[in-house]
Amino acid sequence: MSHQLFVNAPLSRLPQALDLFADLGVGPEIYTPAPDLQRYDDSDAAMHLAERLRDLQLPCTMHGPFIDLSPGGFDPRVVEATNLRFRQALKLAKELQPRVVVFHSGYDRWKYALNMSMWLENSRRFWEPLVEEAEKIDAYIAVENIFETSPIGLKMLMDAVDSPRFGCCFDIGHWNLFGTVDLNEWLSLLGDRIISFHLHDNRGSFDDHLVPGDGLIDFATFKRDMEILKIKPRAFTFEPHNPADVARGVAWFREVYGL
Numbered sequence: 312m313s314h315q316l317f318v319n320a321p322l323s324r325l326p327q328a329l330d331l332f333a334d335l336g337v338g339p340e341i342y343t344p345a346p347d348l349q350r351y352d353d354s355d356a357a358m359h360l361a362e363r364l365r366d367l368q369l370p371c372t373m374h375g376p377f378i379d380l381s382p383g384g385f386d387p388r389v390v391e392a393t394n395l396r397f398r399q400a401l402k403l404a405k406e407l408q409p410r411v412v413v414f415h416s417g418y419d420r421w422k423y424a425l426n427m428s429m430w431l432e433n434s435r436r437f438w439e440p441l442v443e444e445a446e447k448i449d450a451y452i453a454v455e456n457i458f459e460t461s462p463i464g465l466k467m468l469m470d471a472v473d474s475p476r477f478g479c480c481f482d483i484g485h486w487n488l489f490g491t492v493d494l495n496e497w498l499s500l501l502g503d504r505i506i507s508f509h510l511h512d513n514r515g516s517f518d519d520h521l522v523p524g525d526g527l528i529d530f531a532t533f534k535r536d537m538e539i540l541k542i543k544p545r546a547f548t549f550e551p552h553n554p555a556d557v558a559r560g561v562a563w564f565r566e567v568y569g570l
Contacts, residue, residue, distance in 0.1 A: 316570035317548040322347035340372040357406035373409040375400040381417040383434035405448040453480035453507040461492040478506035520552035522560040
């Protein structure tokens with residue numbers, strides 16, 4: 312499988328973005344917030360989108376909903392809602408056949424009062440049946456770091472679920488904001504469990520989602536470490552928040568990463 316660059320786009324704006332993505336030679340990472348999933352919880356709409364991607368010869372990845380959701384949560388009603396939304400995303404994935412479906416872990420050390428063991432057990436019970444569903448539709452699930460200060464929790468989650476269809480999405484922007492562990496240690500510990508990268512820049516105080524080089528992240532060191540550790544993800548995704556940055560960011564990745 313050749314490496315290809317993906318660029319994030321919300322499902323609601325995807326029809327307008329696809330022609331630009333096709334011109335740039337990048338695939339979409341389709342973000343599916345809950346309101347959009349409601350509208351696409353329909354086989355005809357999903358099939359139409361899948362046909363459009365095939366017509367343009369664009370592979371895709373997906374990013375599941377995350378706002379208000381908690382896969383390792385303590386409130387059973389919240390977990391029930393999270394399960395519903397994640398399964399809706401996987402239903403759409405059955406039609407779109409993404410290389411990776413990204414979800415958030417929901418872990419926040421302050422919210423869980425540092426009780427990682429309870430979060431881990433709740434998470435294991437949540438993810439195991441979901442991974443079984445992903446296997447049935449030939450999908451890969453990647454859990455993204457957000458507020459994690461170290462990779463230990465994600466590594467424990469990977470070991471607890473232990474499926475080749477279940478891995479990590481390493482977001483370098485979130486690492487720069489919240490990580491207290493060296494980049495090389497993150498990459499070394501997670502290693503071949505990394506199946507997706509989210510790549511964007513920031514200045515260390517806000518999740519800016521800038522073009523690499525516009526912030527403070529050392530992407531040269533990241534590229535070197537990734538190559539030394541021989542990490543071969545299924546997807547590299549550029550995540551700009553400003554649509555005007557798409558073409559410039561894609562050009563950067565073409566020149567520096569050859570994607």
